[in-house]
Amino acid sequence: MTAQGIAADVLLGLAAALVLASSAGILVMRDTYQKLHYLTPLALIAPLIVGLAVLVRSGWSENSSETWLALLFVVIGGPFLTHATIRAARIRDKGDWRPGTPPAQGAGTPPAGQGESDHGAGGRDG
Amino acid sequence: MARRAGAWLTWWVLLMSFWVILDDSIATDELLAGAGAAALAAFLAELVTYQAAARVRMRAEWLARVISLPGQVAQDTVTVFGALGRRLARGEEPPSGFRMLPARYGDDTAEGKTRRALLIGSRSFAPNSIALGIDKDRDVMVIHQLVVDEGEAAE
Numbered sequence: 321m322t323a324q325g326i327a328a329d330v331l332l333g334l335a336a337a338l339v340l341a342s343s344a345g346i347l348v349m350r351d352t353y354q355k356l357h358y359l360t361p362l363a364l365i366a367p368l369i370v371g372l373a374v375l376v377r378s379g380w381s382e383n384s385s386e387t388w389l390a391l392l393f394v395v396i397g398g399p400f401l402t403h404a405t406i407r408a409a410r411i412r413d414k415g416d417w418r419p420g421t422p423p424a425q426g427a428g429t430p431p432a433g434q435g436e437s438d439h440g441a442g443g444r445d446g
Numbered sequence: 447m448a449r450r451a452g453a454w455l456t457w458w459v460l461l462m463s464f465w466v467i468l469d470d471s472i473a474t475d476e477l478l479a480g481a482g483a484a485a486l487a488a489f490l491a492e493l494v495t496y497q498a499a500a501r502v503r504m505r506a507e508w509l510a511r512v513i514s515l516p517g518q519v520a521q522d523t524v525t526v527f528g529a530l531g532r533r534l535a536r537g538e539e540p541p542s543g544f545r546m547l548p549a550r551y552g553d554d555t556a557e558g559k560t561r562r563a564l565l566i567g568s569r570s571f572a573p574n575s576i577a578l579g580i581d582k583d584r585d586v587m588v589i590h591q592l593v594v595d596e597g598e599a600a601e
Contacts, residue, residue: 360573
């Protein structure tokens with residue numbers, strides 16, 4: 321096996337480990353807000369590492385160009401999808417994403433303030 | 447109308463280019479399929495842009511922050527997996543919460559909207575922070591952090 325092959329395998333292993341760890345994060349974290357923070361490693365960092373593995377294996381070829389073009393869409397779209405998801409979750413919980421707004425009907429937790437905890441524990445939860 | 451047609455054409459050229467790169471074929475039937483798909487996608491992109499009244503106008507200096515993003519991603523990745531490690535090892539809850547950071551809302555011009563979109567996107571890029579939006583009334587950006595960092599500002 322060449323050095324390139326080993327490096328590519330290491331990168332692929334790293335990406336797989338990152339996906340597994342992120343999955344564990346989504347599994348063990350308490351609520352939607354906390355779980356969402358583990359989407360970025362899954363949806364952004366691991367694909368970038370896979371892209372690097374393709375680059376190491378193939379060099380700047382047609383294959384790696386296609387991979388990086390696809391990654392470009394992922395990189396641009398990912399943060400906005402995460403933003404839209406957490407905003408929707410917040411609106412569902414409180415009726416409005418902005419802190420200090422009255423809670424939505426049926427929402428039991430108080431509204432957010434500056435540095436507010438998402439779980440009502442005075443600035444931080446936990 | 448001419449501006450809208452020009453925007454549609456720009457979308458079509460861009461999307462058709464992506465098709466050719468990704469499909470990796472210049473066979474006539476493949477190109478025709480790509481042209482149709484690109485035309486439909488360009489129409490939808492232009493329709494959505496029109497309905498959202500969104501126009502992109504960017505300043506080069508706004509892109510300067512992109513340079514700092516890889517470092518921020520690396521640092522935040524360590525932070526969130528550190529929190530996961532403590533959660534798994536000791537059952538410790540991460541000190542997560544919402545924060546409001548000073549961020550000028552700005553105007554409703556194309557430039558102002560683009561600036562806000564870039565601010566929100568860049569704030570949601572690294573794993574430890576996700577932006578919910580910029581409050582027009584208070585000129586603050588609301589973010590959620592998995593591990594709250596007390597000492598930073600939005601811009």
